[in-house]
Amino acid sequence: MSKKTLIVVGNGMVGHHFLEQFTASPAAADYQILVFGEEPLVAYDRVHLSEYFAQATHADLALGTLEWYAEQGIDLHLDEQVTSIDRDSRKVITPKGSYRYDQLVLATGSYPFVPPIPGNDQEHCLVYRTLADLDQIRASANGGKTGVVVGGGLLGLEAANALKSLGVQAHVVEFAPRLMPVQLDADGGALLRSKIESLGVQVHTEKATTEIVAGEEARLRMNFSDGSHLETDLIVFSAGIRPQDTLARNCGLTIGERGGIVVNDQCATSDGAVYAIGECALWDNKIFGLVAPGYTMARTLSAVLNGDSSAAFAGADMSTKLKLLGVDVGSIGDAHGQTPGCRNIRFNDEASGIYRRLVISEDGKAVLGAILVGDNGPYDTLLQYALNGITLPDSPEVLILPESQGGAPALGPDALPDTASICSCHNVTKGDICCAIDAGATDLGAVKSATKASTGCGGCTALLKNVVDCELEKRGMEVSKDLCEHFPYTRQELFHLIKVNGIRTFRSLLRQHGVGHGGCDICKPAVASILASCWNEHILATDHVPLQDTNDTFMANMQKNGTYSIVPRVPGGEITPDKLIVLGEVAKKYDLYTKITGGQRIDLFGATLSELPLIWEELIAAGFETGHAYGKSLRTVKSCVGSTWCRYGVQDSVGMAIFLENRYKGLRSPHKLKMGVSGCTRECAEAQSKDIGVIATDKGWNLYVCGNGGMRPRHADLFATDLSDEELISAIDRVLMFYVRTADRLQRTSVWLENLEGGLDYLKQVVLEDSLGMGAELEQHMADIVGTYQCEWKTAVEDPEKRKRFREFVNAPEQKDPVQQWTQERDQRRPLLETETA
Amino acid sequence: MKPRTQWQAVCTVDDLVPDSGIAVWTEDGPVAIFYLPYHLPALFAISHTDPFSGSNVLARGITGYLKGQPVVASPLYKEHFNLRTGVCLEDENVKVKTYPVLLDGDLIRLEVPVASATKTPNAAVQAA
Ligand code: SRM
Ligand SMILES: Cc1cc2nc3c(=O)[nH]c(=O)nc-3n(C[C@H](O)[C@H](O)[C@H](O)COP(=O)(O)OP(=O)(O)OC[C@H]3O[C@@H](n4cnc5c(N)ncnc54)[C@H](O)[C@@H]3O)c2cc1C
Numbered sequence A: 001m002s003k004k005t006l007i008v009v010g011n012g013m014v015g016h017h018f019l020e021q022f023t024a025s026p027a028a029a030d031y032q033i034l035v036f037g038e039e040p041l042v043a044y045d046r047v048h049l050s051e052y053f054a055q056a057t058h059a060d061l062a063l064g065t066l067e068w069y070a071e072q073g074i075d076l077h078l079d080e081q082v083t084s085i086d087r088d089s090r091k092v093i094t095p096k097g098s099y100r101y102d103q104l105v106l107a108t109g110s111y112p113f114v115p116p117i118p119g120n121d122q123e124h125c126l127v128y129r130t131l132a133d134l135d136q137i138r139a140s141a142n143g144g145k146t147g148v149v150v151g152g153g154l155l156g157l158e159a160a161n162a163l164k165s166l167g168v169q170a171h172v173v174e175f176a177p178r179l180m181p182v183q184l185d186a187d188g189g190a191l192l193r194s195k196i197e198s199l200g201v202q203v204h205t206e207k208a209t210t211e212i213v214a215g216e217e218a219r220l221r222m223n224f225s226d227g228s229h230l231e232t233d234l235i236v237f238s239a240g241i242r243p244q245d246t247l248a249r250n251c252g253l254t255i256g257e258r259g260g261i262v263v264n265d266q267c268a269t270s271d272g273a274v275y276a277i278g279e280c281a282l283w284d285n286k287i288f289g290l291v292a293p294g295y296t297m298a299r300t301l302s303a304v305l306n307g308d309s310s311a312a313f314a315g316a317d318m319s320t321k322l323k324l325l326g327v328d329v330g331s332i333g334d335a336h337g338q339t340p341g342c343r344n345i346r347f348n349d350e351a352s353g354i355y356r357r358l359v360i361s362e363d364g365k366a367v368l369g370a371i372l373v374g375d376n377g378p379y380d381t382l383l384q385y386a387l388n389g390i391t392l393p394d395s396p397e398v399l400i401l402p403e404s405q406g407g408a409p410a411l412g413p414d415a416l417p418d419t420a421s422i423c424s425c426h427n428v429t430k431g432d433i434c435c436a437i438d439a440g441a442t443d444l445g446a447v448k449s450a451t452k453a454s455t456g457c458g459g460c461t462a463l464l465k466n467v468v469d470c471e472l473e474k475r476g477m478e479v480s481k482d483l484c485e486h487f488p489y490t491r492q493e494l495f496h497l498i499k500v501n502g503i504r505t506f507r508s509l510l511r512q513h514g515v516g517h518g519g520c521d522i523c524k525p526a527v528a529s530i531l532a533s534c535w536n537e538h539i540l541a542t543d544h545v546p547l548q549d550t551n552d553t554f555m556a557n558m559q560k561n562g563t564y565s566i567v568p569r570v571p572g573g574e575i576t577p578d579k580l581i582v583l584g585e586v587a588k589k590y591d592l593y594t595k596i597t598g599g600q601r602i603d604l605f606g607a608t609l610s611e612l613p614l615i616w617e618e619l620i621a622a623g624f625e626t627g628h629a630y631g632k633s634l635r636t637v638k639s640c641v642g643s644t645w646c647r648y649g650v651q652d653s654v655g656m657a658i659f660l661e662n663r664y665k666g667l668r669s670p671h672k673l674k675m676g677v678s679g680c681t682r683e684c685a686e687a688q689s690k691d692i693g694v695i696a697t698d699k700g701w702n703l704y705v706c707g708n709g710g711m712r713p714r715h716a717d718l719f720a721t722d723l724s725d726e727e728l729i730s731a732i733d734r735v736l737m738f739y740v741r742t743a744d745r746l747q748r749t750s751v752w753l754e755n756l757e758g759g760l761d762y763l764k765q766v767v768l769e770d771s772l773g774m775g776a777e778l779e780q781h782m783a784d785i786v787g788t789y790q791c792e793w794k795t796a797v798e799d800p801e802k803r804k805r806f807r808e809f810v811n812a813p814e815q816k817d818p819v820q821q822w823t824q825e826r827d828q829r830r831p832l833l834e835t836e837t838a
Numbered sequence B: 001m002k003p004r005t006q007w008q009a010v011c012t013v014d015d016l017v018p019d020s021g022i023a024v025w026t027e028d029g030p031v032a033i034f035y036l037p038y039h040l041p042a043l044f045a046i047s048h049t050d051p052f053s054g055s056n057v058l059a060r061g062i063t064g065y066l067k068g069q070p071v072v073a074s075p076l077y078k079e080h081f082n083l084r085t086g087v088c089l090e091d092e093n094v095k096v097k098t099y100p101v102l103l104d105g106d107l108i109r110l111e112v113p114v115a116s117a118t119k120t121p122n123a124a125v126q127a128a
């Protein structure tokens, strides 16, 4: 099937977020993606744009890298503006060419509104939106003494702060009677003004500029309608934003009365092949000038393109919390108290410079909105009351009174329901955070990287920390999960430390995070296994040799008399007569006891240490590979004969079993892994007793997970049904990698699942719905492991250094081990029992 | 009565595996030599025979430290043996033989009893 083409116009915050979501989703495989960005730089964090003045570079602010785009196979055209769209032939046109699309996403953002004042187009009249704008402002401020920001809203005050930081005297000119008219009321605005003025920024309200002309003492002069004027060296317009809908308008898409590309709940425009997300999109007659709603649209669209019929954008909360010129300002919900019948409670302390207004419902039970100036302390708590409909205490005023005046302490994170939204930018709930913690994220940083919480606007940082601390503390009460006396960490934690810090040897892990200088037989193999899961180096590499269990060291299973058994891999249990003959010949030559195992392969017993490499040389020459019967890794994938021969078979179970075995062979895991593939529901391969069980259906494959035979049998759970080959592999990749990362040492998948908080449903969310957003990473990790597979035995027999290890007695090659004594039974050799030797 | 001993050269430093063990054949049977490069002394020698199974496997166990003592874990049933004293941590009544070991240039030498068959008449004299 040839791929469809998806074109994204605009490489801003929302466009990039969309690509992150979409490339990690299954549908990405069906598309060739093209992206056009008018700016010369790869998408960056506009929210933290002002940090560019404080030494940040584009690289610091960048949301992605060119390498990332290349890895995803995205064709990224930067510095290439789309100039028109031809919807009939489905093409976008740029000065460099025209490009066909099947699906088009407009993420063109918005542009700063510049009021139509005569003279507004002169040199030193600037805007504040892009890195290029900031370069111009910096250049203009250089050599200037004063700067004016037109617009006293959120962005205007931020721009004023930037001017101040560039060393110019900053003024703010606002048309409305107060600052931040959208978010604040008169009292709040007044307090903010006094605070900002005390910081040296001059505020001029109720000023309408009539013209901008050449100045006398400075470069420019602004004349106001009241006859007054102001001289300045540069002007930054920050009088609001307008959706960038020119392309859409020109190609005849439906546009809102006051601009904005009209979209429905699925982010589709009036043309079903064209979508719009972010600040250019008009939903329910609203433009959202914040990044969080744009991200939500991006996620919605990704789900829509993946065929999720339930995906719908449902609006977004516009509450904001900022520090403007060092002054806390917060605005929540219905800040202006426009809900009929609502009640207002105000707290105004001029002395300490704190203003708080609480808008509550008529029945006094719910928070509808709030305004905070001077101290955002109660913001998180109030927002949680408002968003989650938490019932107010009897005297709601305690929520806005300072604690010294009888105010209530902040709502503890414990009081929040699991559904409470903690990070609205990335749509992370308290429940998600708990899941991430349970899955092994044991500090703030790990939770951030697992959930992305607080990596957007950053407004939720404090709340996130509270929730994480509280949840960790709760879990801290649990019994010590320390691996052993050398590592005060669980296996998961060690995995994280090793992975995140790129630690490659036991020694450096011990030095950095361990106790003492030796390790032991508990931590060494556990760490060896983690190192192998992370980096997949040869287990007998010099640094790793002393860590391995004897079976891994000698890549064979030690038997009671000190000899070894050899189990070559027989993928899926399928073996040619020629290979069978080789096994027979080798067994005969070395007098090895031969047995068919319960895993559909052949075990050869009784080899001495020094015979192992000789035997493997012969097996490798005949095309055999190691079977990892010794490793905490994939053992066998048991198959039934399937549709090729069996009259009931509906899929090629042998083919799938061989594929799975070859894919996952060599993966080091917390414990051994077994799989089974049956060709129909009669289940002759006993897949439901395996860690991973696959059963054919007439539409594809049913996947079962976390079954176990052995000491405590457990039936596998049905995980997903009617999967295609690709879906099956992606689900298995994710389940296995998640297990590898989060299980305890020597914990089979069955026990792991039983101990996993949230159980099967949680595992389904992580794997099938990608609730932790780590699906792509897990698959990539698996791809790395698969890509670095080597037959350990092959590498070992070819390396004289490694072969040295297989000497029974290093100083006496001819010496036989006297305790190994043999007898014959049923025509084969077996060890003499103790009772027989005595 | 101390039997007559000799310092038998059993291998060279190249044969050692850091943080792990190798087995050598001596006049006194199989001996396991461990090399712990981060420890002083760095060389230990104990019997290669696992007292619990009777098999010659101890050199193939994992080395480590428990409660500050250098140990090896038997690869068969995982009991730990103190490399200094040979005492089993799980059962103090069980003890494997230990041997003095030294580095002589590039050679590793073990102090082992002179096997009875090769005993010279002097042995009796010395013992007396
Ligand atoms: C050879 C074989 C028995 C046979 O002759 O059929 C076998 C032999 C051993 N099994 Fe097994 N198991 C063998 C199939 C099984 C099966 C059946 C299967 O895989 O279909 C099971 C139950 C299924 C399961 O694992 O869920 C099985 C459950 C165990 C267990 C218990 C695991 C558990 O979760 O309860 C152990 C102990 C352990 O791993 O901790 C074990 C451990 C062992 C060890 C490794 C014990 C040891 O440490 O020496 C045996 C090593 C034999 C050797 O030297 O090769 N063996 N063992 C089978 C090798 C299959 C293969 O081709 O790789
Ligand atoms: C200084 C500043 C501070 C902010 N602070 C906050 C904050 O604290 N919290 C918050 O939530 N939000 C904040 N915002 C708003 C936030 O940055 C936006 O909501 C967000 O960037 C919107 O993302 P977007 O992708 O829709 O638009 P953009 O990020 O603007 O991206 C649109 C991109 O499309 C490109 N483009 C447009 N037309 C074309 C074309 N024809 N061809 C090719 N490319 C085109 C543009 O060049 C641009 O790169 C702030 C914005 C600024 C400027």
Ligand code: SF4
Residues within 6 Å of the ligand: none
């Ligand atoms: S069932 Fe027990 S005895 Fe039999 S092979 Fe498995 S572990 Fe060994």
Ligand code: FES
Residues within 6 Å of the ligand: A292, A422, A423, A424, A425, A426, A453, A454, A455, A456, A457, A458, A459, A460, A461
């Ligand atoms: S709310 Fe914006 S980063 Fe969390």
